Amino acid sequence: MLKEMLGGILPADEASQVYSAFDQIGDIVIIKIPDSLASRKQVIADAILANVKTAKAVFSQASAVRGDYRIRDLEFLAGENRTITEYKEHGCRFKVDVAKTYFSPRLSTERQRIASLVQDNEVIVNMFAGVGTYSVVIAKTNKTSTVYSIDSNSAANDLCIENAKLNKVSERIIPICGDASEVIKNQLAGLADRVLMPLPERAKEFIEPAVLALKQKGVIHYFAHVKADNKKAAKAQGNIDADSAFVNYNHKIDEITIVREVGPRIYQIVADVSIQKN
Ligand SMILES: C[S@@+](CC[C@H](N)C(=O)[O-])C[C@H]1O[C@@H](n2cnc3c(N)ncnc32)[C@H](O)[C@@H]1O
Structure with a gap:
């Protein structure tokens, strides 16, 4: 074009x-x-x-x-x-600062997919919430869900607060500015039915706090980048990667989704991982 x-x-x-x-x-x-x-x-x-x-x-x-x-x-x-603008998606409005915060319009299908999996009355911890994209789409899609939205970037956290208000879901989105590991250890252990880890470059470093956030059982959406020649191979590699990430826990990989190709033969995948604590 x-x-x-x-x-x-x-x-x-x-x-x-x-x-x-x-x-x-x-x-x-x-x-x-x-x-x-x-x-x-x-x-x-x-x-x-x-x-x-x-x-x-x-x-x-x-x-x-x-x-x-x-x-x-x-x-x-x-x-x-x-650098501030407003973006619309799935009936949601997002105020975004393209210079100070992460935002990608290319993740909208994945946001909708995860929101569609949420069951009534779920408590969700979004460990890397940015301006609240996944959190707002979830809270608007399921009117009984509650989403704790953590981000260490204060500019993103401020916009998450604004976006929750803009979409009239601020009573069910709880923005917290800080490091996800610390926030979970100090405030959110054992509270979630579902945890989102949308930081593919580093998600593997945060497996322990992600599991800590869950109740006795729950689902973790684990994002990762994998190298592969094609989508089929990327799914297989995603399965191996997620399996090794959760090796210390009683887990089952329910689904691997290819989110997008992020470079030549590099794919972003998300694994939906069910965890049962002992
Ligand atoms: C790839 S962005 C995803 C943002 C959002 N989920 C989205 O898709 O629009 C990852 C986010 O994680 C945040 N982040 C990075 N390290 C973090 C940490 N240790 N604790 C909490 N947030 C962190 C960054 O500030 C960034 O906003």
Whole structure:
């Protein structure tokens, strides 16, 4: 789409180097520009602003998603110089700061899948809640659920509080700012029917607190990145990875879902793991 948009603006050899996909979060567009086109970034951003009717601002991604907060450096290119926007999904509204918090529109199917599994009166601990995406979709989908939403990034936690209000579920979302391990040890042990671990890069380090959060039995949604040649192999690898992560616990892997491809032959998977404590 971007290549076509730039067809009449850049010479053919330059237009062919543009990455065709870009992220749009609310009215903010984030593009990746190859180094070879660095001198053309302004022209590219202006073309996006002129052609994408819902875009009010364009930024380029100046670093990979990184650090504990999983955020990326952005460079302002065109339109309104602001990083806060509102994004809508499954009848939910999310205020997002694309510079200070993690957010991906590409996880919406997975948010809906997990929300659809929640049973009446469940207590859920979302260990890495960000701006409250999974928490809000769950609380809106099941009106009897309660979601403890932990995040160590205070900017994300502040937006989680706002998003709970915006979606009229603040009485059933409890945002807590802090390290998930500490928060669970100090406040949430033995309380959850379901635990979400949406931090695929590091989820394996948090297995013990995740299990600690559960009642006598419950389900953990364990996110991970696996290397594989195709989706079938990624599922098999996801099963091996989750099995080894929960080796010290009485567990059963109910389902492995491929969430998305995050790089060449790297897949994000989620394992739904049932745990029975002894
Ligand atoms: C990949 S993001 C996912 C956010 C959200 N679940 C979503 O999908 O939009 C992971 C989140 O975990 C948070 N985080 C990282 N380490 C943490 C820790 N030790 N305790 C609590 N939150 C943490 C980050 O700040 C970030 O918001």
